[in-house]
Each structure stands twice: as structure tokens, then as C-alpha cells.
Amino acid sequence: MKRLVVLGGGESGVGTAILGKKEGFDVFVSDFGKIKEKYKDVLNKYEIRWEEEQHTEPLILNATVVMKSPGIPEKSPIVKKLFEKGIPVISEIEFASEFTKAKTIGITGSNGKTTTTMLTYHLLKEGGLNVGLGGNIGKSFAWQVAEENYEYYVLELSSFQLDGIIKYKPEIAIITNISPDHLDRYEYKYENYIESKFRITKNQTEEDYLIYDADDEAISGWLRQNKTNAKLIPFSLTQTFENGAFIKNETMDIIINNEEFEMKTAEVSLEGKHNLKNAMAATSVAQLMKIRKETIRESLSNFQGVEHRLEKVLKIQNVQYINDSKATNVNATFFALDSMTAPTVWIVGGVDKGNDYAELMPLVREKVKAIICLGIDNKKIVDAFGNVVDMMVEVDNMRDAVNTASHIAEKGDVVLLSPACASFDLFQNYEDRGKQFKAAVQNL
Structure with a gap:
């Protein structure tokens, strides 16, 4: 046996x-x-x-x-x-894939993968497909293979899950972006981490598709030097393609196999440039799966987003509180700060995974009026931004963080929890951190 x-x-x-x-x-x-x-x-x-x-x-x-x-x-x-x-x-993905005939859409990336996975699932489900959701999210893929009978699965795949695959391949793969993360697991070599993400396409054939961010340096670099058998579908905010997804004149335009889909960017429910990328990736899948254009439009305009990811909590005395606890690396926080349109009180800190805060500097200078450090060791954050903002406060629990923020914030400001760090010093996980933030805001 x-x-x-x-x-x-x-x-x-x-x-x-x-x-x-x-x-x-x-x-x-x-x-x-x-x-x-x-x-x-x-x-x-x-x-x-x-x-x-x-x-x-x-x-x-x-x-x-x-x-x-x-x-x-x-x-x-x-x-x-x-x-x-x-x-x-x-990995679980490798084991389970042997026991199902379902087609899978595999989604990886340093950031945006949860939103893209949820949005892709939403588009396919609304489009009437018999589809399951799994991987790094929700109920285990293997468990569903044992008990359900889905024809398709949308799977969020972390680099750790991809490290454990031998034969598994998704029919459609998405790489949302790549930025340094989890380097402690990859001998602190960025190229090892990049290689790990690209395992998602290593078994793909010319029948399969790889959807990727053409603006991303690490992805473009890998594709220049390596070959994948999959058909490539790029998406971009700055370039246009004959076959791919792009933005032109405030319109999201997606052309795949001579089929065109257009939608005004203002009608997409998710806010921020990074979310337009997530929307382009998910919509590319929906088009490959022949979902009706009308259904895609409706689904993109009614999608609710993901908890703990730029989640609007409450507006109190004209100050908007936003929970972005899922931002556990610098790149995710970059997207969050980039999409802020009002003066921001930024709550940041936790377990540092080898962060380099330099890339946040222009955004902090432009948008952040005060920083609240929420971690056991805040030295790196204090060193990075101490001279850049007018006010910096250190706290060691969420209640104090939110109370302090509420005193500093003025009408029209935003209070943003976007930690750029893991949560294990003071919280069980990023969900616990986000829930504590929401509870503290509701108690103001």
C-alpha cells in the first residue's frame, strides 16, 4: 500500500x-x-x-x-x-492535481494575487461556470478535489506552493508582479525567488496561456532570458499591444485572439492603478473562457474587493480610516500610498523581512503628514523617515495606534494602516491585525 x-x-x-x-x-x-x-x-x-x-x-x-x-x-x-x-x-497542489480532471487557473505574484484570484473567480462564477476557489485562500484545493466536482479551479499560488510542484501545470497562469519578498526562504537571493514564481509556467505547453505584467522589470527580465511554451498575454498601464491588455484614453482595452473588450476605467469598482492591472489580468482570463462581455462589465463594476486590502472602514469627523493590513511588504504599501489622494497619517511596522524603505521616500514626502510606528522594533522606520515627516510616534498596541492617529488627523485626512511588515510581533497574523484595527476605529 x-x-x-x-x-x-x-x-x-x-x-x-x-x-x-x-x-x-x-x-x-x-x-x-x-x-x-x-x-x-x-x-x-x-x-x-x-x-x-x-x-x-x-x-x-x-x-x-x-x-x-x-x-x-x-x-x-x-x-x-x-x-x-x-x-x-x-506540495498540496501537486498532489491534488493528479486526482482531478478540472482545468486550473493558477495565479501568483508578490502582491495583488488575492485580489486577482477573487476577481477572476467572481467573473467566472457570474459567467455561469462550475468553478471552485482554492490554493492559498479559502478551502484547501485537495479537500475540494476529494469532496466537490468542479470543472474549473481558480488557485492562488504562493512561491512556497510552487516550490513543491513537479508535473502540475495550470491551463492559464497569471504572474501579477514580482518584488523582493520572503527572501529569508531563498538564501537572500532575489533571482531564486523570481525563479520560484516562474515555476508556474515551467510545465505549460503551447495550448496554455501565461498572462503577465509587461511593466514589471523582474518579469520582463526573466522572459528575455528564458523560454516558456505558453502563449503570452501581456498587460500594461503604459504600453499598447496587438494581443494583450492595456489602458488607452481612460479605457481598459483587452484584445485576445482578435476578440476585443472595452470598458471605461471609471466604471471598474476597484480603485488605484494597481487594481486596474488586477482587473486586466482577471478580465483576460474571462475572455479566454468566453464569458459574455455584458457579464464581465457587470462583474467588474460590482466586485467588492478583499478584506484587509485597502478596505474602507469608516469615516469619522470627515477622516477616512483604511485597513490595508494585508500589505506585508514594501511593494504592497507602495501601491497603497500611491493611491492616496488626501494627506495621510500612516500606521506602519511589524516584523521586518529585510525591507528597503527607500522606494517609498518620494510618496512619503508627497503624501504622509505623520507616521505611527506599530512594532516591537521600529528602528529602521525611524531611521528611514524620521527627518521626512513632521511627526513620528511609537506605540506597541493597536488601540494606542488608532487613538493617536485620530488626534493627529484633521478633517479631510486619511488614516492608513499599511504595515509593510509581517505581523507576528504583536498579532497572530495580518487578519488579526486588520480586525483589531477595525475594532479600534469602531470604538473611537
């Missing part, structure tokens, strides 16, 4: 275990941390053996195949031992 060992008992791990059991594998789940009660209940219900707070080597090193959760680095001792024994270590 083939033996599947799952490392990590979270959403992707439990989903993989259920699918493995259904497909006749002998399954064992091992988590070095604690497994949440709700997942233990599921594993017990399916009679899947599990352990927590340890990795028992004899029960792991006898695997036929190992599914490693994306959060576990390849440097971890147990993974190294598996590599030494030549046991394949794959």
Missing part, C-alpha cells in the same frame, strides 16, 4: 490527508506544532492517524510520498532527511 505522510496539520495538510485516504493511501499526519481542535476532529472522523508537537522519524521516513505544508522550510531537519533518502516531497 502506498504511504502518504503529510507534514503540517493545517488547512492544506488536512485536505491532502482526506484526499489521500479517499484515493487508497495509508495516511499519517505529523505536525511539529499544535494541531487546531477543529482539524483533529476531522482527522479522527476520517480515521486518519496523526501526531503533534513532534516528528516521529520511523513513521515519516517510510513514506512513498510526502506532502509538505507551504509554511515548513526546506531547511528543516526532517525535510533534509527525506531529501537524503530520495523520498519525493511535494
